[in-house]
Amino acid sequence: MNRTSIKYLLALISICLPLLSAAAKDDEAKMNRFIDKLMSKMTLAEKIGQLNLGAGGNPMVINSNLGLEESVAQGFVSSCGGADMNLQRLAVEESRLGIPILFGLDVIHGYATTFPIPLACSCSWNLDLIERSAQIAAKEATSQGISWTWSPMVDIARDPRWGRVAEGAGEDPYLGGLIAQAMVRGYQGKSLDSDSTLLACFKHFALYGAAEGGRDYNTVDMSRWYMYNFYLPPYKAAVEAGCGTGMSSFNVVDGVPATGNEFLLNDLLRGEWGFKGFMVSDANSVAEIGFHRVGDPEEAARLSITAGLDMDMGSRHYLLYLVKLLNEGKITMEMIDTPCRRILEAKYRLGLFDDPYRYLRQKEDPSKSCLLSDSHVAEARKLAGESIVLLKNSEGLLPLKPGLKNVAVIGPIGKDASQLFGTWSCRPDGSKSHTVAQALQTALGEECKVTYSQGCLETEGYGDYYSVDGTEQSASMIEEAVKVANDAEVVIACVGEPSGWSGEVNSRVDISLPPCQKALLKALKETGKPVVVVVMNGRPLVLSDEDAAFSAIVEVWHGGTSAADAISDVLTGKVNPSAKLTMSFPRYKAQIPIFYNHLHTGRPLGEYNPPAFVSKYIDIPLENNSPLYPFGYGLSYNTYEYSNLRVDKTSAKGEEDSIVVSMDVKNNGSLEGKEIVQLYITDLIASTSRPVIELKGFQKLDFKPGETRTVSFTVTPELLKFYGRDLQYDWESGDFELCIGPNSRDLTKVRIRWDK
Incomplete structure (x- = not known):
């Protein structure tokens, strides 16, 4: 472009920008007039109804025990999980004012086409692919009536015992902020006017990734200085990207539950950052203020509405107590009107007042379905391939050499393609998915025989939830696996965690492989056959024993719909691995939490000789005080x-x-x-x-x-x-x-x- 062209382009921009600004102001004024008129007609009960996200079952409304459908018909439910044409019809055609329902869902890493878990996606460091995954998720979800996703989760996480590390972007605030913005852009697009975009929701505000002991729903305590520097940046980045909504977290901040924390919701979020959207509680977290021993149910409702929480998900406390609080002068009418307006504005911007059925109509016409389309599956395969981290390849076992005649796929996590979808898979459809053995057989061709053996159970005696008494059964499985391995040229050992071991409420004390899987790996090692360890999981694991014993280790995570095909692509060299870790892998579980961007200490290891009085563990070698695999680490062929x-x-x-x-x-x-x-x-x-x-x-x-x-x-x-x-x-x-x-x-x- 020459200087003259640039000059004319700049002149055109200078003319268009004021026109666009004026149009935006006109649209805003039009919306305000519409909502002013609507709210002037609303009763107090109807306004409070807009603050209520009705779960399935039997949500209570003011002074009654109405069921969900009757509650919607009377205008006492603002939003629901899932999408239901009948509920929208009841809201629009039978309620007094016809205010449409907002349908939300946890579309975390895809809808029908499931992408890798977010932690895996972050390891791609490919912002364009991540944004594209959110675009596809939005396109599929909106085609099924969903207009609001409770994603992205942007919590900084440094403790892999916490199961929800799978849902986020790891330990770094800079990269986490960029990924948060990419996800928001993908979901919301350039405009919510499009039928294939939906409202995004950053979560969990705030600091949920710092839950003590890595235990879900646990408390959090840190200084303001620390939270501002290390934990808050990704939330702020999501706000700056225009994220339409946010979700409060279960934990306390400064001793006050986040759901009723005025510093977080009013002072910081709206005051300092200028957030204009609405905030919804996490499920039942308004009621759980009482379990934090901060107040009875009525006080929980008062704290939340006063703090600036707009919508109550599931606890019904707003429905039950706001009228009483208002009549007693403990809250003001403005405290109800303001969140009501924010929620109505979101529905207006989604176009639901113009066409309440705009998303649901697509669901009614299966011929127009985009679910699990070939192009979407191909995108999932590409992102999964770029999310696989090569941790070790010291003897060059990978990529697999051409001309192989017999390959054994062994391990309990390789037997079921559904176990590769990962936590919070929204509407997983395995019709286009494969097992690792199937994918490798296709890739290696008929000249190579790919044999599968389970090898062992997934676990044995592993806590109450996953307790399995199968020691003898695993022993016999290992014997069979050794026979299969002895006939093979290369063994692909698929170990790790099933999908259900990570995600919400799946905190683990011991993040190493279960004993039965370790026994299987030991037996495979003793065969003398080349073994490639393929780790399938939703969190960093302690892999020190495996790193010491094996020359090839591949971290494949839970890769979604196309996981097995992507694994095959990397193992065979069709895809050259490029991913880098976004969470540090500890050498020992006692090192947790371990992360790269820690503060200096007054006695740093490595700067004193002899290293006596320095920050270290005394029962391990000095060099082992570091992570096994550090942040940003990943190999290539x-x-x-x-x-x-x-x-x-x-x-x-x-x-x-x-x-x-x-x-x-x-x-x-x-x-x-x-x-x-x-x-x-x-x-x-x-x-x-x-x-x-x-x-x-x-x-x-x-x-x-x-x-x-x-x-x-x-x-x-x-x-x-x-x-x-x-x-x-x-x-x-x-x-x-x-x-x-x-x-x-x-x-x-x-x-x-x-x-x-």
Whole structure:
């Protein structure tokens, strides 16, 4: 584009922007007039009804025990889980004012087409693919009547014992924020006017990923300074992306349940961040304020409505107590009108007042179904392939060599394709899914015989919920598996966790493989056959024994609809692995929580000799105080050489200055591949303690065999900012290290100076 063209383009933009702004203001004014008129007709009971998300069963309404359908018909239910044409008809055609129902659902990682669990997706570091997965999920969900998803979960999680790490993007606030924004863009698109976009909902606000002991529903306690720097950024990023709704969390913050926490919902979310959408409670969390011993049911309702919680999911406390609280002067009418307006605005922006059946109508016409379309399944396969992390390949077992005649697939997690869908699979459909054995057989062709053996039970005697008494049964299975392995050239050992072992309420004390699976692996090792360990799971596991015993380990997570095909793609080399971990893998369960961006200590390991009085564990080797696999780690079938780190200058001054840091990266392999080049920054001296390093940029790049690329990052003061003791977000003059490398451990550093 020449200078003249640019000049005309800029002139056109300068003309169009005011027109677009004026149109937006007109639309806003039109919406306000509509809602003003509607609310002037609403009774108090109808307004409170808009604050009620009716669950299935028998939700109570004011002074009655009406069932769900009659409650909807009388205008006492605002929203429901799932989608039901009859409920919408009752709301629109039989209620007094015809206010439509908002239908929501936990569309976490796909609808019918199931993508990898979000933790796996984050390991792709591919924001475009992640956004596309949310677009497809929105397209499929809206075609079935859903107009609101309770996703994305953006909680920072550093404790893999917590089952819900599977639902998030891992331990880093920078990457977590970018993924939150990609998900919001994917769900909501450029406009909610489209029939294939829906309302997104960031959750769980706030700090739920820091539940003590990694135990679900447990308490959280941390300083404001710590939460602002490490846990709040992804929520803020979702708000900045225009996320339409948010969900409160089950935990306490500053001793006050998040659902009734005025600092969180009013002061921070709406005051500091300017959030304009509405907030819904997590299921029954208004009622659970009482279990935190903060108030009786009436006080729980008062705390929540006063704090700025707009919608009560499932507890019915707003329906039961708001009228009484209003009559006693404990709350004001404005406290009811304001959330009612926010919820009506969301329905207006979704176009439900113009066409209440716009989403449901598609559900009624199966001929127009987009569920599990070939293109959607192909997208799921691509993202699953880019989410698989090669943890170890020290003897080059992978990719599988051409010409194999007999491959054994052994292990309890490889027997059922449904176990690869993962937690919170919305509407999983296995009709286009395969087992690992099936996928490998297709990939390797008729010349190769792929044999399957279960090998052992998934677990034995593993707590009350998963208790299985099968020691003898597993022993006989191992004997059979050894026979199958002895006839094979290569063994693919599929171990890990079934889908039901991660997600909500699935916290684990011991995140290593169950004893029966360890026994199976030991027996396979003793055959002397080459063994590739394929780990299928929803959280980081302790794999120290496996790392010591085996030369090839692949982390495949729970990959969804196309999981087995993606696993086959990576094992056979059709896809060169490129994923990098977004949660650190501990060597020992006692190291938990372990994460890369921890603060400096006064006695850091590695800076004192002899290392006596330093921060360490005394019953393990010094080098084992680190993670087994660090944040950002992941191998390829290529090796990448990093060299020649340099900056265009070593000092800068002021807000407008910048420094470009560059490094040469060479693909020393014979295959095309992708490498995720990562930029970290260390603040060497600051007014508060700072992390040892912080991720501040990355690029996922394609490399041809033998190709060298110069990778550059532009550093500005924005990347140096943090929240100080006064909780102001700013940067300080000082010395910094700019670090580039393939992961958070293996970095090359250069020192710079930046002054205000």
